[in-house]
Amino acid sequence: MSEQTATAPQGAETQGDPVVFVDDVHAGYLPGVNILNGATLTAHRGELIGIIGPNGAGKSTLLKAIFGQVKIRGGRITLGGEDITGLKADKLVAKGVGFIPQTNNVFPSLTIEENLQMGTFQKPKLFAERVDFVMGIFPDLAKGGGLKKRAGGLSGGERQMVAMGRALMMDPKVLLLDEPSAGLSPVRQDEAFLRVSEINKAGVTCIMVEQNARRCLQICDRGYVLDQGRDAYTGTGRELLKDPKVTELYLGTLGA
Incomplete structure (x- = not known):
């Protein structure tokens, strides 16, 4: 499957340039030590892309490379x-x-509203318009004290909603999510995946790294299996779920 050219799902924009294209990227944190060793990824407009793989495969590093936080050497x-x-x-x-990083993704001393305002730091005039959009996706943030609650007192699931909401305040073309279900209860994990799907359906191209591999592949349009910093397999989420090699090598150890 990794040798096949994956096609975008019906409804995704396939004309012209992809929204994000990662081409044979080599990158790492320490001099002379690469975590990514030829990683490649294509995300078309409107797609939800899932990235799975074993610990240390370079999944989070790939997102950080896209977001300019890792030294790219090739x-x-x-x-x-x-x-x-x-x-x-x-x-x-x-x-x-x-x-949206996996940890330290909110300002705990600030209120929910102030966290969302930080999302429009570059364009503060967008706040009134975008906060209505964010509240439409995360209505629970307005409950029990609403936007004046301190982010530091929120549950893990609520913090994840604030982090997603802040990232959405600038009306992004593409959203990078690093382990959105990490540390959440099973119920909260389901809610996190539901929110990612809703964000994607609202028109935002999403690239998501996940340890809950089966759940990730169930909702994504296309998936990439990273191993040792490069693509081991790629295809639609359904194809990867049914691939016996992917099941044997990865899905058995990456969360049922």
């Missing part, structure tokens, strides 16, 4: 055809890229 990354390789995070946000 290859290139484009956004809508524009080369963004190594561009700093603030520039990427202005160009329509949102990133």
Whole structure:
């Protein structure tokens, strides 16, 4: 399956340049040590892309490479055809890229509202318009004290909603999500995946790294299995779920 050219799902924009194209990227944190060893990824407009693989495979590093947080030593990354390789995070946000890290993804001393305001730091006039959109996706944030609650007192699931909401405040073209279900209860995990699907259906291209591999592949349009910093398998979520090699090598150890 990894040798086949994956096609975008029906309804995805396939004409012109992909929203995100990662081409043979080599990258790492320490001099002379690469975590990514030729990683490749294509995300078309409107797609939900899932990235799975064993611990240490480079999944989170791939997202950080796209978001300008890892030194890229080879290859290139484009956004809508524009080369963004190594561009700093603030520039990427202005160009329509949102990133939600796995940890430390809210400002705990600030209220929910202030966290959302931080999302429009570059364009504060967007706040009134975008906060209505975010509240439409995360209505639970307005309950029990509403937007004046301190983020530090929220549950893990509520913090995840705030982090997603803040990233959406700049109306991104693409949203990068690093382990959105990590540390959540099974019920909250289901809610996190539901919210990602809703964000995607609202028109945002999503690229999601997940340890809950089966659940990830169930909702994504296409998936990439990363191993040792490069693509081991790629295909639609359904294809990967049914592939016996993927099941044997990865799904048996990556969360039922």
